[in-house]
Amino acid sequence: MSDSKQKKTRGFSAKKNYYNRAAQKSADLEIIKDNSIPKKAKQSVNKNQNKKVTGHSQRVTKPAKSVKIIPLGGLGEIGKNITLYEYDDEMILVDCGMSFPDEETPGIDVVIPDFSYLLECKDKIKGLFITHGHEDHIGGIPYLLRQFNVPIYATRLTVALISEKLKEHKLLNEAKLNVVKDGSTISLGNFSVEFIHVNHSIPDAVGFAITTPAGIIVQTGDFKIDTTPIDGKMIDLARFGELGKKGVLALLADSTNAERPGYTPSERLVGNSLETLFSKAEGHRIIVATFSSNIHRIQQIIDQAVKCDRKVAVSGRSMLNVVKVAAELGYLKVPEGVLIEIETIKNYPTEKIVVVTTGSQGEPLSALHRIAFSEHRQVEIIPGDMFIISATPIPGNEKTVSKVVNELLKCGANVVYEKMYDVHVSGHACQEELKTMLGIVKPKYFIPVHGEQKHLYKHSQLAETMGMSKDNIIIVGNGSVVELSNKHVYTSATVPAGRVLVDGLGVGDVGSIVLRDRKHLAEGGIIVVTIVVDSTTREVLSRPEIVSRGFVFVKESEELMLQIENAVYDIIEGCYRGNVRDWNIYRTRIKDGVAKFLYNKTHRSPMVLPVIVEI
Numbered sequence: 001m002s003d004s005k006q007k008k009t010r011g012f013s014a015k016k017n018y019y020n021r022a023a024q025k026s027a028d029l030e031i032i033k034d035n036s037i038p039k040k041a042k043q044s045v046n047k048n049q050n051k052k053v054t055g056h057s058q059r060v061t062k063p064a065k066s067v068k069i070i071p072l073g074g075l076g077e078i079g080k081n082i083t084l085y086e087y088d089d090e091m092i093l094v095d096c097g098m099s100f101p102d103e104e105t106p107g108i109d110v111v112i113p114d115f116s117y118l119l120e121c122k123d124k125i126k127g128l129f130i131t132h133g134h135e136d137h138i139g140g141i142p143y144l145l146r147q148f149n150v151p152i153y154a155t156r157l158t159v160a161l162i163s164e165k166l167k168e169h170k171l172l173n174e175a176k177l178n179v180v181k182d183g184s185t186i187s188l189g190n191f192s193v194e195f196i197h198v199n200h201s202i203p204d205a206v207g208f209a210i211t212t213p214a215g216i217i218v219q220t221g222d223f224k225i226d227t228t229p230i231d232g233k234m235i236d237l238a239r240f241g242e243l244g245k246k247g248v249l250a251l252l253a254d255s256t257n258a259e260r261p262g263y264t265p266s267e268r269l270v271g272n273s274l275e276t277l278f279s280k281a282e283g284h285r286i287i288v289a290t291f292s293s294n295i296h297r298i299q300q301i302i303d304q305a306v307k308c309d310r311k312v313a314v315s316g317r318s319m320l321n322v323v324k325v326a327a328e329l330g331y332l333k334v335p336e337g338v339l340i341e342i343e344t345i346k347n348y349p350t351e352k353i354v355v356v357t358t359g360s361q362g363e364p365l366s367a368l369h370r371i372a373f374s375e376h377r378q379v380e381i382i383p384g385d386m387f388i389i390s391a392t393p394i395p396g397n398e399k400t401v402s403k404v405v406n407e408l409l410k411c412g413a414n415v416v417y418e419k420m421y422d423v424h425v426s427g428h429a430c431q432e433e434l435k436t437m438l439g440i441v442k443p444k445y446f447i448p449v450h451g452e453q454k455h456l457y458k459h460s461q462l463a464e465t466m467g468m469s470k471d472n473i474i475i476v477g478n479g480s481v482v483e484l485s486n487k488h489v490y491t492s493a494t495v496p497a498g499r500v501l502v503d504g505l506g507v508g509d510v511g512s513i514v515l516r517d518r519k520h521l522a523e524g525g526i527i528v529v530t531i532v533v534d535s536t537t538r539e540v541l542s543r544p545e546i547v548s549r550g551f552v553f554v555k556e557s558e559e560l561m562l563q564i565e566n567a568v569y570d571i572i573e574g575c576y577r578g579n580v581r582d583w584n585i586y587r588t589r590i591k592d593g594v595a596k597f598l599y600n601k602t603h604r605s606p607m608v609l610p611v612i613v614e615i
Helices: 116-120 141-145 156-168 237-246 268-280 295-307 317-329 342-347 367-372 398-410 431-441 453-465 512-524 558-577 583-602
Strands: 067-073 082-087 090-094 110-113 125-129 152-154 177-180 185-188 191-197 206-212 215-219 248-254 286-289 311-315 353-357 386-389 414-416 443-449 480-484 489-494 499-503 526-533 545-549 607-614
Touching: 067 116, 067 215, 067 248, 082 206, 090 191, 090 206, 125 185, 125 191, 141 156, 152 156, 156 177, 156 317, 206 237, 215 237, 215 443, 237 248, 237 431, 248 431, 268 286, 268 295, 268 386, 286 367, 295 311, 295 317, 295 353, 311 317, 311 342, 317 353, 342 353, 353 367, 367 398, 386 398, 398 414, 431 443, 431 453, 443 453, 526 558, 526 583, 545 558, 558 583, 583 607
Parallel strands: 090 125, 125 152, 152 177, 215 248, 248 443, 286 353, 286 386, 311 353, 386 414, 526 607
Antiparallel strands: 067 082, 067 480, 082 090, 110 499, 185 191, 191 206, 206 215, 480 489, 526 545
16 A cells, blocks of 8 residues: 555544545545435544553553553453554554443443543544444443544444444534545554454454554454355455565454354355245244344345345334444345335235344343233234244343243244254354464464453464464453564553443442342342431330332231331330440441341341431
């Protein structure tokens, strides 16, 4: 690529016409100009002066020409992917994702990375580069932009999906969004980032070749090698090979499927299965649940519906958003008149309808879950309906998916899922593809990323089987600072890299103590003890009121409730005789005394909440 194509874009005002190509200094940077992408998005380069970083970021000076790689999420876990690169007091970010809560985080909406280290270094961060539009790579962006504004560089579809997300958070007007074509390079200070097309389960996915004075680093992002992709664009293996011949300092590669032997099947395999299933469902309605972001899968569902002369209705908020954006940008080709509103399906014969919905993971609030449990306002199960669950349960979601499947079967539906037919293929590379990537990139150092610990270790073993030295394979955790040069590699420090819990509008205000209380409530329920006392004499003015939630049913446990009242009287009497004047001591003794009594009586440990009302 010529030097002219690597120049930074500068001074582009948001008030200028986005169509004015004369204002573009880089042929590689395509400013947002599609009508379907909000024109409020801006192009910018961070011009803040660098400041010395203190606190957690203090490090001993090392030999020159080393680049630091600092994963802040995505290692030892699935999701929450974010990686920081640093060279000579300049930084760039790759991805900013989120993950979903598990059984250890009851009531939490999403989990995002800890941005505290980024806030220390915010004046050094020149840009955020995004590999693709999945939530585990873009879901944390709104929460990051609330802290500080940073230019974002991504491909066209990815920018559109980020725009929709920022619109919901009312951050779009100030965002600095830049559309970049695959094959292009963006230069920011000491970093030049080349966008390389890869195959994944969403269009417009890319990997990055990050050129620094210390060497070239390749980060694949999520990828697989699909020789027959739906959009006809195969992964750019030739470019990865060219980089390998040139010399790659380090490779950071997707480890999600490192345990699976062989090759990941092509997405077209699903299309063949859908064709068979659609023909078997003749005379019945078809309802397909899949990931909303899998646009290639949705395209194949629409193609089969057109062949069978069926209308397609979309259900689920995220599915509606993605289909809308993908259709407007041309990534989803839908013949006119095929898509109908979900509210109008009652106006068509059932055998002429296909419903595409969210909920392939059995999520309690998803459209599929609501359909299965007769809570959906527009879709009611008709015996004979064919439900196709076109996804594999994410580890931990097997029970919720089985629950939905069982409920659908009870209602007389026919249910098809992955183990019965090839209705899903992964978007991640299996072992032979991972070895192919290692073989053509030929990195000096290898850092497996994007996966649980077992995935990272398995990926490292694959690298060893290909002749790579153990000394050049680096398995680290979130927060590790890896320093690389042609002559050395070491982890020099650690930085904060935990998780932040998002609950409603609260970000980070739910911690371990709140989670412990929530689990306590879920496991044992709660007993509320309310007493009314004379503030002067300390006398109890009425019988204690005992309220049980999630512990016992009061009407069937009157004797136990009476025993609790007597125990409370005894505790208060003891405090009165001991001349206790502090109401906090009363509360503590009631809480501990009632808890001990209930455990001795029932061997159960509800949360006890004392309430003292003074009159």
